[in-house]
Amino acid sequence: MAAVCVMVLGTTSGAGKSWIATALCRYYANQGLKVAPFKAQNMSNNARVVDAGGFEGEIGSAQYFQALAAGVEPTVQMNPVLLKPEADTRSQVVLMGRVDVELSKTPWRERSEMVWPCIQSALDLLIAANDVVVIEGAGSPAEINLMTSDIVNMRVARYAKARCLLVTDIDRGGAFAHLYGTWALLGQQDRKLIVGFVLNKFRGDASLLSPGPEMLQSMTGIPVVATVPMLRAHGLPEEDGVFDDASSHYSGQTIKIAIIAYPRMSNLDEFQPLKNCAQIQLTWARTPQDLADADWIILPGSKHTSSDLDWLRAQGLDRAVCDHAASGGQVLGICGGLQMLGTSLIDPYGIDGARAGLNLLGLDTRFAKDKTVRKTQARFINFQGPWSLFSGLTASGYEIHHGETLASDPSNLSSGLVELIPDIAWTNMKGNVMGIYLHGLFEDEQVIHAGFEGFSSTLDAVFEKLSTHLETHSVAGLMNRLINRSS
Numbered sequence: 001m002a003a004v005c006v007m008v009l010g011t012t013s014g015a016g017k018s019w020i021a022t023a024l025c026r027y028y029a030n031q032g033l034k035v036a037p038f039k040a041q042n043m044s045n046n047a048r049v050v051d052a053g054g055f056e057g058e059i060g061s062a063q064y065f066q067a068l069a070a071g072v073e074p075t076v077q078m079n080p081v082l083l084k085p086e087a088d089t090r091s092q093v094v095l096m097g098r099v100d101v102e103l104s105k106t107p108w109r110e111r112s113e114m115v116w117p118c119i120q121s122a123l124d125l126l127i128a129a130n131d132v133v134v135i136e137g138a139g140s141p142a143e144i145n146l147m148t149s150d151i152v153n154m155r156v157a158r159y160a161k162a163r164c165l166l167v168t169d170i171d172r173g174g175a176f177a178h179l180y181g182t183w184a185l186l187g188q189q190d191r192k193l194i195v196g197f198v199l200n201k202f203r204g205d206a207s208l209l210s211p212g213p214e215m216l217q218s219m220t221g222i223p224v225v226a227t228v229p230m231l232r233a234h235g236l237p238e239e240d241g242v243f244d245d246a247s248s249h250y251s252g253q254t255i256k257i258a259i260i261a262y263p264r265m266s267n268l269d270e271f272q273p274l275k276n277c278a279q280i281q282l283t284w285a286r287t288p289q290d291l292a293d294a295d296w297i298i299l300p301g302s303k304h305t306s307s308d309l310d311w312l313r314a315q316g317l318d319r320a321v322c323d324h325a326a327s328g329g330q331v332l333g334i335c336g337g338l339q340m341l342g343t344s345l346i347d348p349y350g351i352d353g354a355r356a357g358l359n360l361l362g363l364d365t366r367f368a369k370d371k372t373v374r375k376t377q378a379r380f381i382n383f384q385g386p387w388s389l390f391s392g393l394t395a396s397g398y399e400i401h402h403g404e405t406l407a408s409d410p411s412n413l414s415s416g417l418v419e420l421i422p423d424i425a426w427t428n429m430k431g432n433v434m435g436i437y438l439h440g441l442f443e444d445e446q447v448i449h450a451g452f453e454g455f456s457s458t459l460d461a462v463f464e465k466l467s468t469h470l471e472t473h474s475v476a477g478l479m480n481r482l483i484n485r486s487s
Helices: 019-032 061-070 099-103 109-128 154-160 177-183 213-218 266-275 305-316 317-326 336-341 410-415 445-452 457-473 478-482
Strands: 004-010 035-038 041-043 047-053 056-060 081-087 090-095 134-135 163-169 192-201 223-228 255-260 280-285 296-299 330-334 342-344 361-379 394-408 417-423 425-427 432-438
Touching: 004 019, 004 154, 019 035, 019 061, 019 134, 019 163, 019 177, 019 478, 035 061, 035 109, 047 061, 047 361, 056 081, 056 361, 061 134, 061 192, 061 305, 061 457, 081 109, 090 099, 090 109, 099 109, 109 134, 109 154, 134 154, 134 192, 163 177, 163 445, 177 192, 177 213, 192 213, 213 223, 223 457, 255 266, 266 280, 296 317, 296 336, 305 317, 305 336, 305 342, 336 361, 336 394, 336 432, 417 432, 457 478
Parallel strands: 004 134, 004 163, 035 134, 041 081, 163 192, 192 223, 255 280, 255 296, 296 330, 330 432, 342 361
Antiparallel strands: 047 056, 081 090, 361 394, 417 425, 425 432
């Protein structure tokens, strides 16, 4: 029997669609059902490597984690279209896990009909193979300038005959207006697919909301089915952007880690375990002052290394990073951050842009036409020094990068470079500057224990907390009614 489809829509970006979809995936999996997540098109530079049927491809991190919550292997069908922003007006298009150069060059309004067959096919496969498909929308379904080219919200809802929840962030203010306005801008056919409103991120006394929910139901015919309290530090990686702009300070924090927040930073979800660790104060750095007193500086991945390196220099952060390293402070570059730490970026094909690097590691990166996308397991050599928490560790993770990085002077490797993992990780001779292509290091509990004598909440515990939180604050039986074929 074909799966029942439940869809989570939002009045805005950031309303909480991703975590609610994750909670639903875990809830239905706990009922013994076979569950799959789906999002037709994602726009994010946070991506994961998954099986793509004979090769390894990319999907958005949100669907990756939703699949883990559902207890199933993530696949490209769960996010058939991924847009990875490279500039304010340009995105790389990943279709069914692979970069599609021609689609990336195609004006975005013209892409819809070109990618819709892939979206249909992917969704059909998931519906045929599962009991429940939990679908996540994007932004708002009521963007009237986008409705004619919609491939991610109501077009998907109609195709899947989905039972839709409409979520709003009540903490922003104007929640009832957001819900009513979104409903009012939808067509009659689409309004019928909305089965409940969700007030998310609520703080205070819920009884004070009355008579708002009752009035809204009177005007729309749709009930408020959940008033979900604000859940801070829930532990789930955010779909886009930084976890939060402001640093959090708690007693007991023993190490300050500053992550450089350049404009095209990517794969930030891999730092969520650091945020979950009570011993760590995590700071997002956009000025040299933000690096003050940092124990570690991390240069994260970048979707466009050369332009982010330009930004780094324009802010004066390049000098601050180099000064930190010169004084013996720890610096870690991951993927694009690794490339920045090297001597030069060489770009014979016009992929990213040629630049001089920060020259903290004796490495040159040559950009290639094809992207490296693969899961990787590698073992660090045994070594001493500031980064010895990785010594001897067998690390599992993933690589997503353009280009190959090699020692600038292979014949004199011992003079300024130590290779920790062949073609993947290096340190300087002092051992305080490390660059690595492997994403996902901090998702290894061995690293958290070794580095911070602490622990980070496991993903499984996070999924359970989200599921329980949503169920507790929804009307009784809501989740089961959503998949009841007779209701």
